[in-house]
Amino acid sequence: MINSADAHSAAEPILITGAAGFIGFHLSQYLLRQGVRVVGFDNLNDYYDVRLKHARLEKLYEYENFIFIKGDLADDEDVGALFAECSPGIVVNLAAQAGVRYSITNPKAYIDSNIVGFFNILEACRHSFDPGKTPVAHLLYASSSSVYGNQRKTPFSTEDDVSKPISLYAATKKSNELMAHAYSHLYGIPTTGLRFFTVYGPYGRPDMACYSFTEKILAGDTIKIFNNGDMYRDFTYVDDIVRGISNMLYVPPIPDQSGVRSKVYNIGNNKPVKLTRFIEQLELSLEEVYNRAFNVKKEYLPMQAGDVYQTYADVDDLIADFNFKPETSIADGLLSFAKWYKDYHI
Numbered sequence: 130m131i132n133s134a135d136a137h138s139a140a141e142p143i144l145i146t147g148a149a150g151f152i153g154f155h156l157s158q159y160l161l162r163q164g165v166r167v168v169g170f171d172n173l174n175d176y177y178d179v180r181l182k183h184a185r186l187e188k189l190y191e192y193e194n195f196i197f198i199k200g201d202l203a204d205d206e207d208v209g210a211l212f213a214e215c216s217p218g219i220v221v222n223l224a225a226q227a228g229v230r231y232s233i234t235n236p237k238a239y240i241d242s243n244i245v246g247f248f249n250i251l252e253a254c255r256h257s258f259d260p261g262k263t264p265v266a267h268l269l270y271a272s273s274s275s276v277y278g279n280q281r282k283t284p285f286s287t288e289d290d291v292s293k294p295i296s297l298y299a300a301t302k303k304s305n306e307l308m309a310h311a312y313s314h315l316y317g318i319p320t321t322g323l324r325f326f327t328v329y330g331p332y333g334r335p336d337m338a339c340y341s342f343t344e345k346i347l348a349g350d351t352i353k354i355f356n357n358g359d360m361y362r363d364f365t366y367v368d369d370i371v372r373g374i375s376n377m378l379y380v381p382p383i384p385d386q387s388g389v390r391s392k393v394y395n396i397g398n399n400k401p402v403k404l405t406r407f408i409e410q411l412e413l414s415l416e417e418v419y420n421r422a423f424n425v426k427k428e429y430l431p432m433q434a435g436d437v438y439q440t441y442a443d444v445d446d447l448i449a450d451f452n453f454k455p456e457t458s459i460a461d462g463l464l465s466f467a468k469w470y471k472d473y474h475i
């Protein structure tokens with residue numbers, strides 16, 4: 130069994146996969162500002178406009194303590210070379226094929242990046258304990274609130290049964306949690322899974338509601354509102370996600386009753402917002418930033434396949450273990466997003 134709690138040295142860099150992505154970018158920037166050495170890894174795929182990924186990387190290149198390596202998580206040689214080159218002390222695996230709806234039409238991308246890719250990360254972490262190598266002290270990885278499927282019981286607790294995913298995306302994320310547990314059990318690698326809840330903020334993903342509604346509202350196009358707006362999401366501002374992760378980086382889980390160092394946390398706002406209220410607040414933020422009124426065209430539609438009715442994070446474990454919970458209000462978060470959106474699109 131690896132005693133990895135002692136293995137980390139501050140001199141070793143933190144590897145962040147998906148560093149050109151939305152959350153990876155923000156986490157990298159936060160750590161770089163503190164002087165932490167960050168190695169970013171990403172394949173810069175074109176799931177959404179690659180210019181946004183390059184724009185994020187440009188911001189990260191401003192820091193001398195940042196290195197970027199382009200590669201594919203699904204390619205074991207790329208991942209092997211990455212670990213050989215940077216010898217990370219801590220790994221944060223955020224690279225994945227994200228999005229519930231896309232998984233219905235492009236399932237293979239999820240198996241490649243989320244299953245094979247995550248397996249490659251686990252294997253690289255395992256082999257980091259080979260003689261002469263730098264052992265990984267903590268592997269943190271992105272899971273998702275989507276693992277809760279159509280659960281009606283709220284708030285969603287990590288103790289709840291999540292054996293009935295309703296999208297392949299959710300199934301890959303739950304699989305990651307199981308794989309991580311097995312590797313923690315077998316090889317002693319401390320792992321922490323992070324179930325994120327609908328993250329939004331500056332540099333956010335164009336395929337998500339915040340960005341895509343904004344784009345349409347500004348263009349005068351119709352926004353599609355599923356389940357007639359009767360949906361709830363525990364929208365979480367990206368800075369809260371970053372603070373949550375950074376609190377956990379140097380605190381790998383303690384062994385459970387079986388001696389396994391593997392934990393899963395929800396990171397969500399703990400305050401679900403109805404979709405219609407979210408849109409109203411977004412309109413207000415855009416009006417304030419653009420200093421004009423918008424005549425928003427709305428089309429109300431039934432529920433889409435794979436979508437869930439509500440998400441609501443129980444964050445008691447976060448509070449108990451890290452004295453932390455997300456705090457940003459939807460009004461403050463959307464205003465920051467709207468300001469960024471305007472600056473970015475000038």
Ligand SMILES: NC(=O)c1ccc[n+]([C@@H]2O[C@H](COP(=O)([O-])OP(=O)(O)OC[C@H]3O[C@@H](n4cnc5c(N)ncnc54)[C@H](O)[C@@H]3O)[C@@H](O)[C@H]2O)c1
Nearest residue numbers: 147149150151152171172174201202224225271325327328
């Ligand atoms: N944003 C959210 O609301 C949310 C919610 C729940 C879970 N998550 C999870 O959090 C993580 C980060 O999400 P995000 O919103 O920043 O998504 P994102 O798509 O902006 O970032 C993911 C990054 O990973 C990269 N990537 C994808 N496949 C890769 C591969 N095979 N090899 C190398 N790089 C690859 C992409 O190019 C992208 O830059 C993902 O695992 C996602 O599933 C996000």
